[in-house]
Amino acid sequence: MSIEYAFSFSKEKCTQCYGCEVACKSWRDGELGVSWRRVYKIWTGRYPEVKLASASVSCMHCVDPVCVKICPVQAIQKRPEDGIVVGDKSKCIGCKSCEKECPFGAPQFGAEGKMQKCDLCLSQVDLGKDPPPCVETCPTKALQVVKMETKEKKAIEQNIQKLIGSAANTR
Amino acid sequence: MSKGKKESQFLLDRRTFLKFAGVGIAGATLLGSFPFESFTLDEAMAAAAKAGETVVPTFCAMCGPAANCGVYAFTKNGRFSKVAGMKESPVNAGAVCPKGQAAPQWVYSPDRLKYPMKRVGKKGEGKFQQITWDEAIGIIADTLKQQKQKYGPESLGMLSPARRTYSDYLFRFLIAHGSPNYGHSGICAMQMGFTFHYTVGDWPRAVDYANSDLVLVWGKQPIYSGPAQDGVRAYVNAKARGAKIIAIKPTMEPDVGLADEWMPIRPGTDAALALAMLHVVVNENLIDKAFVEQWCYGYDQLKEHVQKYPPPWAEKITGIPANRIAEVARLFATTKRAGIELGNGVEHVPSSNDAIRAVAILIAITGHLDRPGGNVFGAASKMPKPNTVHLTERYTQEWVDKLVYPEFPKPFQPALEGTSSAYYGLFDSVLTEKPYPMRTIIAPGTQALASTRGSKRVVEALKKLEFYVVVDVARTADMPYADVVIPVATPYEIDHPFEVRGNWIMARNRVIEPLADNKSIFEFLCDLGVKMGYGADFWGGSMNESMNDQLKPLGMTIDELRKHPTGIKYEMIPRKYENYETVFKRKSPRISKAPFLPQGKVAIYNTSFKEAGYNPLPQWKEPPESITGTPELTKKYPLILSDYHTSSVYTASWQRNVPFLREIVPYPTVHIHPDTASARGIKDGDWVRVESPHGWIKVKAQLYPGTRPDTVMVLHGWWQGCKELGFEDYPLFDGGANVNIMYNVDPQKAFDPVVTAMSSQTLVQISKA
Numbered sequence: 001m002s003i004e005y006a007f008s009f010s011k012e013k014c015t016q017c018y019g020c021e022v023a024c025k026s027w028r029d030g031e032l033g034v035s036w037r038r039v040y041k042i043w044t045g046r047y048p049e050v051k052l053a054s055a056s057v058s059c060m061h062c063v064d065p066v067c068v069k070i071c072p073v074q075a076i077q078k079r080p081e082d083g084i085v086v087g088d089k090s091k092c093i094g095c096k097s098c099e100k101e102c103p104f105g106a107p108q109f110g111a112e113g114k115m116q117k118c119d120l121c122l123s124q125v126d127l128g129k130d131p132p133p134c135v136e137t138c139p140t141k142a143l144q145v146v147k148m149e150t151k152e153k154k155a156i157e158q159n160i161q162k163l164i165g166s167a168a169n170t171r
Numbered sequence: 172m173s174k175g176k177k178e179s180q181f182l183l184d185r186r187t188f189l190k191f192a193g194v195g196i197a198g199a200t201l202l203g204s205f206p207f208e209s210f211t212l213d214e215a216m217a218a219a220a221k222a223g224e225t226v227v228p229t230f231c232a233m234c235g236p237a238a239n240c241g242v243y244a245f246t247k248n249g250r251f252s253k254v255a256g257m258k259e260s261p262v263n264a265g266a267v268c269p270k271g272q273a274a275p276q277w278v279y280s281p282d283r284l285k286y287p288m289k290r291v292g293k294k295g296e297g298k299f300q301q302i303t304w305d306e307a308i309g310i311i312a313d314t315l316k317q318q319k320q321k322y323g324p325e326s327l328g329m330l331s332p333a334r335r336t337y338s339d340y341l342f343r344f345l346i347a348h349g350s351p352n353y354g355h356s357g358i359c360a361m362q363m364g365f366t367f368h369y370t371v372g373d374w375p376r377a378v379d380y381a382n383s384d385l386v387l388v389w390g391k392q393p394i395y396s397g398p399a400q401d402g403v404r405a406y407v408n409a410k411a412r413g414a415k416i417i418a419i420k421p422t423m424e425p426d427v428g429l430a431d432e433w434m435p436i437r438p439g440t441d442a443a444l445a446l447a448m449l450h451v452v453v454n455e456n457l458i459d460k461a462f463v464e465q466w467c468y469g470y471d472q473l474k475e476h477v478q479k480y481p482p483p484w485a486e487k488i489t490g491i492p493a494n495r496i497a498e499v500a501r502l503f504a505t506t507k508r509a510g511i512e513l514g515n516g517v518e519h520v521p522s523s524n525d526a527i528r529a530v531a532i533l534i535a536i537t538g539h540l541d542r543p544g545g546n547v548f549g550a551a552s553k554m555p556k557p558n559t560v561h562l563t564e565r566y567t568q569e570w571v572d573k574l575v576y577p578e579f580p581k582p583f584q585p586a587l588e589g590t591s592s593a594y595y596g597l598f599d600s601v602l603t604e605k606p607y608p609m610r611t612i613i614a615p616g617t618q619a620l621a622s623t624r625g626s627k628r629v630v631e632a633l634k635k636l637e638f639y640v641v642v643d644v645a646r647t648a649d650m651p652y653a654d655v656v657i658p659v660a661t662p663y664e665i666d667h668p669f670e671v672r673g674n675w676i677m678a679r680n681r682v683i684e685p686l687a688d689n690k691s692i693f694e695f696l697c698d699l700g701v702k703m704g705y706g707a708d709f710w711g712g713s714m715n716e717s718m719n720d721q722l723k724p725l726g727m728t729i730d731e732l733r734k735h736p737t738g739i740k741y742e743m744i745p746r747k748y749e750n751y752e753t754v755f756k757r758k759s760p761r762i763s764k765a766p767f768l769p770q771g772k773v774a775i776y777n778t779s780f781k782e783a784g785y786n787p788l789p790q791w792k793e794p795p796e797s798i799t800g801t802p803e804l805t806k807k808y809p810l811i812l813s814d815y816h817t818s819s820v821y822t823a824s825w826q827r828n829v830p831f832l833r834e835i836v837p838y839p840t841v842h843i844h845p846d847t848a849s850a851r852g853i854k855d856g857d858w859v860r861v862e863s864p865h866g867w868i869k870v871k872a873q874l875y876p877g878t879r880p881d882t883v884m885v886l887h888g889w890w891q892g893c894k895e896l897g898f899e900d901y902p903l904f905d906g907g908a909n910v911n912i913m914y915n916v917d918p919q920k921a922f923d924p925v926v927t928a929m930s931s932q933t934l935v936q937i938s939k940a
Contacts, residue, residue: 013407016425017398018819022269022831026253032830032896039835041425043876047844048435050876052428136209137256139266139399140407 004083005061005120005127006146006153009160013142014054016041020134020143024058027124027133031110036118037134038105042163055164056143058118058134059106060157061085063150067098067107075115083150084122089114103161120145209265210255212737215243218255223247228257228736229680230670232662233270233277234822236334236360239672240271240399241737244663244682251275251663251683256399259737261675268398269820273831274663278686281894282645282828284658285687294634297651304690304698307655312702314638314654315348318610324349325573328597328609331355332616333823334588336668339561340696341615342589346562347705351574351590352609354597356623358816362518362926364587365579366527368767370774371535372754375546378510379746380405380414383544385506387499389419389530390441391514394426395817417499419444420516421813422842422884423877434499435879438813439794439932440489442522445529446791447485447493448500450477452537457504459538466751467536468768469776469787476788488791488799490879504537508544515816521921523928525789528777532789535773541748548750552674554741555724560717561589562708568762575600575607578927582783585760593927595623595916598632611638615692616659618647620903621824621890624929625916627866627904642692645828648890648903660689667693667714669722669732677738678729693717785925792923794932795915796864798881801934804864808934810847811879812863814887814910824888830895839868839889839901839908842875843937847883851937858940861885863933866905866912869940883937885910 016039024030024037037058044051061078065085068076075091076098078084087107094113099105106117121132127145130136135143210218212228219226224247231240231254241260245253254274256265287307292298302310318326327350329341345353355361367374378386386409393406406426410416416430419441427433436444452458453474463470482493489496503509511534517526539545563585571584576596579586593599598619601608619633620626633639633652641653644661666681690698693714700709710716718729725732732739755771758764768774781787793800798811817823820832827833841861843853853859855874860867861883870885878884889908892900901907914933915921921930 012411012429014425015394015398015403015407015429016819017394017403018269018835019267019272019399021835022272022820023267025831026272026275030831032834035834045876047876047878047880048433050423052423052425052877054425054428131209133255136265137267137272137399139263139268139403 002083002150003147004063004150004153006083006148006156007058007060008144008146008148008156009056010142011053011055013140014056015140015142016054017139019137019139020056023133023137024118028121034108034110034116036106036108036116040164055160056134057104057160057164059085060104060160061120062157063154066101066103070097070101072097082127083153084120086119086122087115087117089116103165105164209258210243211258212243214258215255219245224252227680227682228677229682230662230677231267231271231274233274233826234268234397235332239670240267240397241677242267242271244274246683249683251278257737261740262401262672263399264401264404266399269832269835270822270826271399273826273829276829276831277826278661278663278683280645280828282891283686284643284645284656285689286658287688288656290654295630295651299656304688307657308698308702310655311640311699315611315703318637319349322607322610325352325575326350326607326610328352328354328575328592328612330594330597330612330614330617330619331591333359335616336670337615337692337696338588339559340693342561343708344696344700344705346565347700347708348703351570351592352597353589353591354594354612355578355588355591356594357578357927357929358518358931359515360518361578361586361588361591362523362923362928363513363515363527365583365926366524367531368587368759369583369777369779370528370531371540372757372766372768372773373548375534375541375548376513377547377549378512379508379544379547380409383409383414383508383510385415385417385503385509387417387419387503387509387511388426388430389511389513390516391420391512392424392426392815392817393512393514394424395819398819421879421882422875425819427877433877434491434495437488437490437798437879437882438516438811438884439520439522439797439930441517441520442526442529442789443480443485443488443791444491444496445526445533446477446480446789447482447489447496448503448533449473449529450480451482451497451500452504452533453477455501457501458536462538462540463536466755466772467775468770468772469774470536472776472788473532480791490881503533503539507538508542509539510534510545510547511539518928519813519931520794520928521923521930522790522792523923524925525786525792529789532773532775536775540773541750541754543748547746547748548754550746551744552741553744554671554674554676555726557671557676557721557725558723560721563589563760566590566762571762575609576927580783580785580925583759583761583779585762587760594619595625595629595929596927598623598629601632601636602628609636611640612636613640613642614647614649614653615642618643618649618824620648621888621909621911624911624914624921624931626909626911628916630903642695644689645825646891648824657695658687658689659692659695660685664689665691665693667691667729668718669729674741674743675738676725676732676741677735678733680733680736780925794930795917795920796933798934804934808863808936809881810935810937811882811932812861812885812910812913812935813882813932814885816887818886821886821888824890827889827891827898828893830893833893833896833898836886837896837898839870839886840873841870841937842878842884843872844878844880845874845876847880848872848874851939853937853939859937860940861913861935861937863913863935865915865933868908868910868913869906870908872937883935887911
């Protein structure tokens with residue numbers, strides 16, 4: 001077991017304001033049509049006993065990333081030192097295998113046809129010190145970046161996967 | 172995404188939820204300190220320096236009213252690039268919502284107005300010619316001078332935007348000119364302000380969240396207006412502390428998702444619910460006897476009066492089961508620390524005044540007024556109050572008598588904000604010419620065709636109106652009808668005014684130079700004031716002078732205030748409860764200055780209203796079209812339609828042109844229950860025709876499990892396209908997406924008789940387009 005960076009998310013605090021989604025686009029010069037982070041509405045139950053919750057989801061930097069395994073040209077790597085999953089545009093051939101396999105909808109393909117996704121703002125902020133803009137802008141601190149054990153991180157991955165895999169999710 | 176899946180898939184297993192909820196912090200190390208330090212001024216400057224950028228502390232400008240989040244605006248090579256939240260701001264404490272984050276795209280939108288223009292084609296044709304500022308100011312001043320001579324100064328009407336810092340400058344211009352006709356919308360805040368004041372002497376709109384055990388969030392969206400502000404933190408923290416929240420509104424929005432219980436109510440029936448709750452509380456004797464005896468006037472009359480409104484009566488109207496109404500009434504009355512957050516929903520009904528005062532009476536007689544955890548009167552700080560620019564001292568009875576279409580009855584004018592006519596009423600006067608027509612209407616930061624109900628009538632008025640001036644940062648829906656268009660700078664391009672919010676005051680700083688031939692709305696009003704000969708009232712045209720004047724009580728100049736880049740926070744005066752003695756004596760702003768409460772007590776039986784010819788006790792009035800009010804219409808139009816006024820990503824009728832926001836909500840939609848949709852063969856994402864007795868719109872169906880099956884909801888304000896994403900404008904009338912055309916505007920049926928609130932409810936049928 002080792003320690004990795006992870007997003008933690010508290011649905012009790014998320015007001016579904018979409019601040020994280022737009023902060024990501026604004027701070028990383030997001031391309032139109034591409035969203036590295038997305039906020040979902042999660043419906044459960046039936047009227048009048050219906051419930052509404054939220055999920056803010058980007059690349060989960062999975063403990064066992066399927067994108068890394070599937071990529072035919074090894075353009076996606078998981079950094080051993082902190083678990084962050086990063087892509088290498090110069091190697092990417094745009095086959096979209098990663099997009100098909102990722103349960104979180106993380107890999108995206110814009111106009112240039114190369115994989116792009118959340119890199120935890122590795123290139124932008126000193127992660128040891130500052131959070132990425134999606135976390136920083138969150139009015140209720142529902143979204144956090146934490147260091148955690150891989151076992152625990154895996155549990156988050158599984159739960160988010162179940163949530164957004166439900167047929168009732170909407171934007 | 173398809174929503175037609177089986178029910179089992181809606182029922183996500185509960186353990187997953189709980190597990191998910193629990194996962195997070197235990198065993199994990201947070202980065203940095205906790206909570207995360209977002210940008211302070213030093214951190215923002217360090218980040219900017221590292222990236223070769225500059226940073227300017229200022230205010231966000233992307234929503235309103237009370238758009239007072241502090242932000243750090245970054246620029247790169249002279250271009251406004253991005254925004255971070257200001258940690259030092261007590262309002263947003265470092266957070267920014269999506270609208271705020273998308274601000275640069277709003278500033279650089281291709282829809283921005285670049286230079287003043289005058290109309291050269293026919294009204295509505297949209298043909299304009301570029302002119303200079305001097306020419307534009309000259310044309311407006313000449314017209315106003317001529318009209319003042321010929322028709323009197325009251326022939327000028329000024330439409331009200333959402334409450335802005337410039338609102339008082341608009342009043343100032345009207346007062347200097349001689350017109351009482353500030354056209355306030357009649358759907359936002361002032362209706363509640365008015366009725367609460369004349370019922371309980373103040374507007375205790377704030378619930379003391381920090382101490383509350385129960386909050387009824389009623390007809391309100393506590394998140395979408397100011398999503399990064401203190402109110403949202405109070406809501407989430409109260410929930411975390413274990414307070415119970417019950418939401419009362421037609422659809423389940425994200426705030427309801429976080430609440431404990433939801434009472435889905437039919438739109439426009441809040442007064443019926445409140446009256447039935449009064450029935451329960453009165454008949455079961457769940458009142459605060461001591462408070463009622465000492466501080467209320469007319470309880471006995473109320474007791475007799477509410478016998479007409481038992482819960483089974485309200486069940487038929489509201490669609491909420493009678494036992495549920497009784498339960499919630501009992502819970503509220505018997506929970507000591509409880510409050511009601513009432514929202515703008517109750518201001519969009521012809522029973523607005525009665526809904527608001529029934530709720531105010533409910534709060535009072537159950538002992539929740541200005542008590543811990545209840546509805547509290549405003550808190551004060553040690554900040555001296557800046558001088559107002561509103562020339563309040565010039566109001567006279569003759570002035571009030573000139574009002575063309577009083578928003579509040581003349582005996583109650585000036586009301587809280589000043590003298591006002593109803594926004595819609597200004598246009599109505601153009602058509603009826605009663606008692607006289609507006610000759611010029613100025614539209615600053617507001618677009619009548621997308622904002623007020625009755626667009627089909629408004630456009631006829633725009634065609635007939637002699638002179639229309641549009642003053643805005645970007646293209647508006649009614650711009651084709653403008654005679655002169657004034658292109659104002661966004662607040663990111665100007666260095667005024669300072670803003671005050673609670674105990675915090677800060678100067679606004681310029682982030683970038685105006686993009687084109689733009690000036691601020693303040694400069695426009697000063698320039699026009701000077702040109703009209705009102706220079707003495709407009710500081711000779713200097714905004715610095717204006718700000719220095721206002722700051723005198725604080726003992727500083729604007730330059731001195733600017734030396735505090737993140738502003739000054741004054742100490743709060745500790746809150747005291749039960750301020751009845753002082754508040755109940757408070758004088759009203761009307762000409763007579765008579766107190767709001769003639770008996771010095773809560774006006775359950777309202778003698779002020781009675782003397783003015785209105786009902787002394789709250790009544791029920793059906794919306795112009797409704798299931799119980801007009802059952803004959805339900806065969807053809809079986810569903811109730813109402814609309815939302817703000818959303819997660821748009822403020823009222825603007826910002827559809829901002830790509831990052833438009834990507835999230837790309838199309839106008841109707842929220843429709845999945846069963847209601849499937850009964851009509853409608854699938855998620857289908858374009859549908861929504862038809863009322865007054866018009867039809869074409870929007871996409873959004874299957875929305877959290878909607879009453881008998882009700883559908885649309886977001887108001889749709890017309891504008893988004894060039895960057897290839898979205899064209901939608902038509903403003905039939906076949907477009909402008910929900911304002913759908914409602915009844917019959918003067919006898921659609922308006923509240925006291926506070927001129929307009930109905931936003933009707934009946935519709937929906938079919939695949």
